[in-house]
Amino acid sequence: MRLLTHNMLQCHVKSCNDPALNFPLQFQEVELEQIEAEENEALLLNLVGKIDWPALVQTTSELGITGLPPTKPDVVKNDPALMKRLHEILLETNVAQGKMVCRGCGHSYPIKDGIPNMLLAEHEI
């Protein structure tokens, strides 16, 4: 699972609806790996349009990944160094194993062989 995917996911347990807590999910016991990917400006700009920047900054900081400005620059495209860093973070940083834990209700979503499991039990939906 790329870090990008994490930025798109939130806790969806029915009783857990505090937007301040159900996103971003907190990584725990993660195994990270870098997998080289071909750079693609159009793809990256497309992703930048969709990501939640504060959540990305918080998550990377918790993982010890550096190199992102605390606020989203107005124009990302004109900063080649930032574009390269975003590529490395969003598309090349892979979470092989671990879990994502909700800061609100504590629900834990496992990541196995790079695939996040967002399924809930019947009573949690």
Added chain:
Amino acid sequence: MASYLPTPDLSHLKSADYHNVYEPAEDSFLLLDALELEAPFLNDQLQPRWCLEVGAGSGIVSTFLAGQVLGSRAVDFGTCFVVTDLNPRALPVTQATWARNGLALHRLHCIQTDFIRGWRPAAQGFDVLVFNPPYVVTSPEEVGSQPRGRGGIDGRQVIDQFLPIVPTILSDRGVFYLVLIEQNRPQEIISIMRDQYGLLGSIVAQRKAGIEYLYIVKFSRDTSTT
């Protein structure tokens, strides 16, 4: 109707794999044909940035959409593909099918979930949505997903759960391709989508295959009233 774009290479999948994921059949191939017919619209008009397939299965459909229908245009558009499946065994198979067909995996995002649950609402807005649902008519007790979904009463139980989600996840210009059979009552589904969700549906492909009469229905937002 002949298919001119090559069908994805699935030679890496063995019969044992098809105990775990749905083996592509006439419904899958009709969906591929429909997407091929839609290729000019998808490439020239829609130019999708975000595509979602619910029920990734073998990966044949997402591979065909990414590799054959959009092809190198997907790279130009910066298209991102999201696939989901309830079945954890389907997603590694989909990844393998992408890799087998030479597609870059960093553009594919696999999530084990029900429909697209867990995707945050603010990040929704898919330009292409594809769903080949469990449509087969079975007893309600049999509703399930593996390896080929059973659809319960009228084959509609899973479909009817998904319909209300569609307008919430489709982008303003997004299109939704849905596989149905006659017993699902496609015209009734088209009416529901129009009257309840403001989505206009039309049949883009249909074919009799054995005992099934298959349809591919395309839905998009009704912009005539805005």
